Amino acid sequence: MKKKYTSSDIEVLKGIEPVQKRPGMYTDTTNPNHLVQELIDNSVDEAISGFCNEIIITVHKDNSISVEDNGRGMPVDPHPEHKVSGVEVIMTNLHSGAKFSEKNYKFSGGLHGVGVSIVNALSEFLNITVYRSNDSNEYAMSFANGDIKRKLTKKRKTIKKKQGTIITFKANTKYFDNQDLDIKELTHLIKAKSILQSKLKMILIDDRYGTGKTEFYHEGTLSDYLISNISNDEIFLPQNTYFGAIETDIYSIDWSCAWLENSSNQIQESYVNLIPTNLGGTHVNSFRSALIDAMREFCERKNLLPKNLKISPEDLWKNITYTISLKMSNPQFSGQTKGKLQSNSISTALTSKLKESFEIWLNRHSESGVKIAEIIIKNAQARILSSDNGLKKTSSKSILLPSRLSDCSLKDSRVTELFLVEGDSAGGSAKQARDRSFQAILPLRGKILNTWELTSSKILESKEVKDISVSIGVVPGSDDLSRLRYGKICILADADSDGLHIATLLTALFLKHFKPLIDAGHIFIAKPPLYRIDFKKETFYVVDDKERDVLLKKLKVKKDNQSLHITRFKGLGEMNPSQLRETTLSKKTRRLIELTLSNKKKDYDLMNMLLNKKNSADRKIWLEKKGDLAQID
Template sequence: MSKEYNAGSIEVLSGLDPVRRRPGMYTDTSRPNHLIQEVLDNSVDEALAGHARNVEVVLHKDGTIEVSDDGRGMPVDIHPEEKVSGVELILTRLHAGGKFSSDNYRFSGGLHGVGVSVVNALSSWLEVDVKRAGNLYRMRFAGGDKQSELEVMDKVGQRNTGTTLRFLPDPKYFDSPNISISRLIHVLRAKAVLCPGLHVRFVDNTASGDKSRSDEWYYEDGLADYLQQATQRAESLPAEPFTGSLQGNEEGVDWAVLWLPDGGELVTESYVNLIPTVLGGTHVNGFRTGLIEAIREFCEFRNLVPRGVKLSAEDIWDRCCYVLSAKMLDPQFAGQTKEKLSSRQSAVFVSGVVKDAFSLWLNQHTADAERIAEMCINNAQ
């Protein structure tokens, strides 16, 4: 017989208990890769805001992961209402962060205030070093619980600032404790491509001897180069990607796009505030709409489409390779893993910008434009 259900049966989870109880609601539990990405996103947000130029990720033999940047450093002063340091607040409270408004970060990926606190909750231990205001501060946690107070460990120069997080993911929360190196490298390289001027360094010490590796990426203007390198084994149309960029007060978009007429492995990558949106979303829908509307107008103006044939979005989307990077003040995602953008206004903004730019490009590059049009028409027939 079931127990009586009353108010006393209601359980209230506090602190980081919700994360430990239902980790799959907050992160990808197949591997610890997403924990690295959460910490990395905070570092890249500092770069987006113009405060960091270097980010480093190090994998150690004992499974420890280290992510460091030369940004401003986490706030170390006492929060006026919560009466704990900014570091402790960020790492131990869900929905605590400096990115809910645009006062500190114009565009950022950490929007829910749960990212690094999730990392803390799902790690056997976590240690944070903060260089700020001429001091090196340190604090340590175990299983998400505070093990030491925020302490001054040393003196540093006033200009020497930044944050370093070292943590050991707790294997009981993941299907596999092993980091997918290929996926991590892909994310790191993409961050460098999408954030011009940012130095991204990766060190893998998990392998012994000569098998350890070190990689570094830096791009001043990387979208077109990135797409060309990824598709260099196949004939592309046009030979150099069609690229564009527009930055507004509340939104921005950058893109590079080309087609593979003879087929091949397609590159279809989209990002919002440098967060990879592997399931696409409204920004990708707007991008596709802008492309098809521009090509339709071009074909109609030149009477290229045979009678009875109508071009659809899929006709231009077939064999299309693109890298799309959108930036927004307050993007809305389908979940904490941020794999799909749901902000409706993004579709309108991106489609309008891309349509105008692509229409202009098509009329300035008529030979390539007619080949693209022919490919789309063949797809439609």
């Protein structure tokens, strides 16, 4: 290291050298996806301004990429100051372009003017071909490692009316962690842009990764796009999403959003001038503030909030899925990758406009508004229950468990099991039959509350439900399973109609208020036997009449055989501990059925029909159709 530090030691990086020296300051160097996006963004800017209606992206076998549009074509005339073609100025100088004023582009994603030059700087080679309207020539220029390889040339057009720009480049692998494109991410980006810019045709031709040719063209709304990305069996509100648009002289914004019953599959996408803003920013913050302010006022006006409950932005945001598209002049981004909008000048006005729009929608769609409020209130109650120690602790490590719970000695939820048992009599037998090391027993007194129409805070007024919640270590309505105490939670009820009713109510409790437990595979139905069959010196247990008849047929014995003894268990309490252990608790011989949802929406609708008091008419029709299937004890 030199001891003397003089002016001669100062380096001035010219043209695109800064990009090659510090590529991470200008682009995402994980893979070349962002370079492709920069070219697509330039072409989309032409579309936004009304000069382009088709963009073709080709991924070649050698991993080079071409982006072609039918816009106006890059300028080829000499620049008045630099005395070289516009193409050369754009490709070899940072912060050059026609997007710093509004003369050529009212809305543009390429405000910083470094996008295309970044692509050139970080490419092994880059070839550009330009076709200008009202110009009979085809112009071409080529670069290697950012330097000019061939100056701008021209020749006669082969297609007279052709116009636009074609850029083909191959990313230099030394600048990127991975030379391969994320083709799935690129496809999603192209699809999103085609939807955000209606009537823009975008074609992806993949000759390298095997996805082939895909065309994207959209004339619908953001609502159509959002709904198409929601799983078919997902329940969401409102049915057609909440969508709208606002346009001023400074900006225009389009949005669509909905609240999901299950908060784990949200799509949360935002764009500025069709540039993805993965980190959100001003437009997302304004949207969020507007929704929560309008919803708070709606809940107060409709008297929906329980006493002393306040909803937070997180409660509203937890289940929301949305797409927001903002177009504005001179957007200010944080960083060249444009991940976050920082145009604070529009924040107050934008929030006010969005709030007013949501207020109008809530007043016109009051019923949907109430249902959305119920989701938000449920989230708020779960948050408060969790923070206020809904699972009460005597210390940071010990939980005050229900006195009726006979817990197991092991604490590893990967092996522990909890059996919810009907009644004290059966509970007593189960306690004696269990393996105390990993099996816990919680006896329930009679039929539990029908919790289907109740809020998660309301159900905790039931001692039985609260005991279940505290025992398992999960708050109703919460997605947090970090304190789950048992890997298997098993519903163990009598095999008769009363037992099935209790099992149905418990199933409803878990589906409505502890659904993440079902999704994670923690809820099971234990199948105790209804009959004990003794024949000669053998003993069999069967769960229902059908299985009994199949066994008798297999044994080739009639019911009046003197060597045959059939005992019907009236309940679990009639079984001695050894029988209960052998038939229901022992891992080797028991039958456990995992509670799963084959079709979330269909299963939910069925339970809603069976348990919702408002659906008595539908229940009557269902019983008339299905009544013949009932088996009377």
